[in-house]
Amino acid sequence: MKKFVFMLLLLLFVVVLPGHGHAAAGTNKIFLDDKELTAGQDVPVENVNSSVMVPLRMIAENLGYKVDWDQKSKTITIEQQGKTIKLFVDQTTASVDDKTVTLTAAPLLRTNTTLVPIRFIGEQFGLTVKWDNTAKVVNLITPIMPDPNADPGGNSGGGTNGTVPPADTTANLTMVNGVSFSENKLIIAMDGSSQPKVSKVTGPERIVIDLPNANFSDLFKTGQELDSSLNGKLTITDYPDVSGVRYSLYSTAPYTVRFVIDLTQAQNYSVDVTEDVSKLVVIDLNAASTDTTVTPPPVNNGRKLVVLDAGHGAKDSGAVGVTGKYEKNFNLAIVLKAAALLKKESNIDVVLTRSDDTFLELKDRAGMANNLKADLFISVHANSGSPAATGTETYYQRDASKALANVMHKYLVQATGLSDRGVRYGNFHVIRETTMPAVLLEVGYLSNKGDEALLFSDALQNKVAAGIVSGIKEYLGL
Ligand SMILES: [Zn+2]
Secondary structure, eight states: OHHHHHHHHHHTOEEEEOSOOOOOTTOOEEEETTEEEOOOTTSOOEEETTEEEEEHHHHHHHHOOEEEEETTTTEEEEEETTEEEEEETTOSEEEETTEEEEOSSOOEEOSSOEEOOHHHHHHHTTOEEEEETTTTEEEEEOOSSOOTTSBOOSSSOOSOOOOOOOOOSSTTOEEEEEEEEETTEEEEEEESOOOOEEEEETTTTEEEEEEETEEEOHHHHHHSOOOTTSEEEEOOOSOTTEEEEEEEEEEETTEEEEEEEEESSOOOOEEEEEOSSSEEEEEEOOOOOOOOOOOOOOOOOSOEEEEEEEOOBTTBOOSBOTTSOBHHHHHHHHHHHHHHHHTTOTTEEEEESOSSSOOOOHHHHHHHHHHTTOSEEEEEEEEOOOTTOOOEEEEEOSGGGHHHHHHHHHHHHHHHOSOEEEEEEOOOHHHHSOSSOEEEEEEEETTSHHHHHHHTSHHHHHHHHHHHHHHHHHHHTO
């Protein structure tokens, strides 16, 4: 509901530029860092009182300022970087952090929108605002350095503090070759030495990744959506904390490629940069939670029902390994082997969400376990990351799953013999929406040659299956 109101409010806003020109409505153009911002057709840019009026909606959407609207008092509140501006419809008096200022033009109500002054607002928040009176163009220029007040974000970090090289030529540009989002991680592939600058920004919540001295390669354009203004986006489903990923050539002086992970709520992250044939920047949203509450395991009171979930299936291959092997097949092999072992246990019943190469929605996997009132839910996956990333992780989402995660991880690490990447918080659908202790195992990294070979070996799969059974038995006290 709140989100709906917020979006509605965005529609109400428009901006006024004091100063120049008397162009007819709709002839002015607004550029943000050399990219044209488009308003809806029903929300024309206007000149009022020698001020260019543009929809704030496009400013809010592109700059992410937090806006609020009070219908009763016709008050517009805009917040960013700890600064609050209040504007009032039809009043040239405004306030900036409780200091009163005078505007050249007052905000105005239109049928579906409110008009507010862009030069005033932009300059208040550190933008450079330029007006080309001949071309009737407003240029908004954002500061190149990330907001110094922004939370550097994440825990563990790493690789985020590189300096920005001077980059006003196209020589030695880092070329960005691709981007993907999977397993709650944004992975950017590139050639070059650009040092990513990552920051957490609020209002709305998002993570901004700037690659200085970088541009999109032709390869990027063949593999990803990129429009003529060098903007594009990834559609994200299955990750409720992430509403989308946007990217653009943010600046050409110096060249900067920007990625933005739009979040539905604040989210920790870690940054990993690996040097290899191709360089990968990994923004991992599976950062550990600080919550330490532990729920004790249940006491044994009879036969227990365990649901084993082989991740992905059919059209959804999951991660694709370095030699082209599919994660879905690994997951299924492990689950089938573990189920065969569990069937020998007199106190344990086992149900599989899938026992062949079929596709299931995440909600159906969680729903199955909930409907069965299962005692445990264990989802099996293999990971993907940089070529160098290797090791074993176990994820929980709810406090009730932590104890299970600790036990399962102990046996899983023992079974794989890979490096121990720890028990982690991960907001995965199947372990969030289930109602019993539930974990998601990332057995190893298919993007790593060594891990991939190991994970597809029969010996390792038998060990992992036996480890899963040992973990289940210990947790259930059997
Ligand atoms: Zn997976």
